[in-house]
Amino acid sequence: MVALGGNALAAEGQLGTYDEQRANAITMAESITQLLDNGWRVVVVHGNGPQVGNLAIQQEMGRDEVPEMPLFSLGAMTEGQLGSLIAIALYRACGGRYHIAAMLSHVIVDLADPAFSRPTKPIGPFFSADKAARLARERGWTIAEDAGRGYRRVVASPEPKGFVEINAIRCLLDAGHVVVTGGGGGIPVGRRGTVWDGVDAVLLDYGQPSQRRATYLDATAAEQHLADGQFPEGSMGPKVRAATRFVRHGGQVAVITTAALVERTLRSQDRADQSVGTRIVPADDRAGAIA
Numbered sequence: 001m002v003a004l005g006g007n008a009l010a011a012e013g014q015l016g017t018y019d020e021q022r023a024n025a026i027t028m029a030e031s032i033t034q035l036l037d038n039g040w041r042v043v044v045v046h047g048n049g050p051q052v053g054n055l056a057i058q059q060e061m062g063r064d065e066v067p068e069m070p071l072f073s074l075g076a077m078t079e080g081q082l083g084s085l086i087a088i089a090l091y092r093a094c095g096g097r098y099h100i101a102a103m104l105s106h107v108i109v110d111l112a113d114p115a116f117s118r119p120t121k122p123i124g125p126f127f128s129a130d131k132a133a134r135l136a137r138e139r140g141w142t143i144a145e146d147a148g149r150g151y152r153r154v155v156a157s158p159e160p161k162g163f164v165e166i167n168a169i170r171c172l173l174d175a176g177h178v179v180v181t182g183g184g185g186g187i188p189v190g191r192r193g194t195v196w197d198g199v200d201a202v203l204l205d206y207g208q209p210s211q212r213r214a215t216y217l218d219a220t221a222a223e224q225h226l227a228d229g230q231f232p233e234g235s236m237g238p239k240v241r242a243a244t245r246f247v248r249h250g251g252q253v254a255v256i257t258t259a260a261l262v263e264r265t266l267r268s269q270d271r272a273d274q275s276v277g278t279r280i281v282p283a284d285d286r287a288g289a290i291a
Contacts, residue, residue: 001246002035003239004028006047006184008259009082012149016050021085028259029089032178035263036098041173044086048078048184053124053153060139071155072188072198079104079183086180101177106164107186109199113158119144121157121238126150155200157238160185164196219244220283243280254280 009024010016035042052074059068069077083102090100119142127135132143132151144154163169163186172179189196217225222244231237236256243254257265257277265276 001043001045002032002262003242004044004046004086004259006049006051006082009046009085010050016054021082022089025085025089026092029086029093031259031262032090033093033098035266036094036178038263042178043169043173043182044090044178044180045182046082046086046180046184048075048082049121049123050125051078051082052184053122056124056153070198071200075184076104076187079187082183083180090178090180099175099177100180101172102180103165103168103172105169105181105183105186106189106196107182108161108164108196109158109188109190110161111190111192111199113156115158116156119154119156122146122152122154124153126152157185158188158199164189217278217280218283219247219280222280240280247280247282252281256280 008028009021011020011024014020032042032044052071055074055078056071059074080102083104087100087102090098094100122144126146126149127143129151135141135153136143141153142155143151146152163182165181169179169181188199190199191197222240225231226237226240226244231240239256243256246254253266255262255265255277261275261277265279268276268279
């Protein structure tokens with residue numbers, strides 16, 4: 001499974017135009033094609049934080065002309081938008097040698113999850129402290145500082161319990177398709193009575209003198225760093241937790257890195273190699289791991 005961050009599609013310093021996001025998607029697609037050429041079966045999931053936040057601002061600014069849509073509906077819109085963007089980029093990168101299927105997906109959450117009362121996941125652009133405080137007053141947003149880079153709107157990020165479309169995803173994989181799905185963690189739904197209903201949520205020593213690269217972590221070390229607060233809940237925390245859970249339940253390796261380094265990081269057997277990303281492996285498997 002390849003997870004592409006929403007911020008990687010709309011990089012820092014960019015406006016987030018379609019052309020900028022398309023160029024970023026093409027770079028990622030070239031790396032994913034390398035994995036396909038090396039025999040990997042691939043599912044692509046992706047974030048949507050900047051995109052859904054920007055769309056929420058557009059909705060609010062136009063509310064005098066057209067009705068606003070709820071956040072889970074904006075999630076569906078951006079899942080479709082980015083799924084299309086990534087699928088087109090993959091077709092371009094692979095020259096049509098692989099079948100690509102982009103699909104919307106609904107993720108099941110517990111409506112009693114305490115995350116709904118403690119928003120942690122940043123979405124949308126960065127704001128100054130003054131502007132953030134004004135937006136919090138005017139729009140009723142929850143605002144939080146994000147990794148020393150400014151202030152952003154934060155929303156609930158409950159624990160996913162499963163995908164409604166999981167069997168469809170498996171069928172596509174078994175048929176040999178590259179599946180693009182799970183955008184923004186999926187469109188969150190909870191059970192109200194006997195039916196599913198949309199829910200407003202999204203599904204995730206930096207900067208210190210002791211900062212150092214973490215090119216290899218076993219599951220135990222990763223969990224300890226999580227407990228120590230090294231990976232913030234609104235940023236790297238959900239990514240590291242998902243990677244650790246994956247290797248705890250039978251996965252061989254999980255990689256957190258940039259698009260350009262995916263294939264190289266998966267291949268690397270050099271523990272001293274500081275030019276690759278982070279590998280997380282099972283706690284009892286240090287063979288070939290990066291130090």
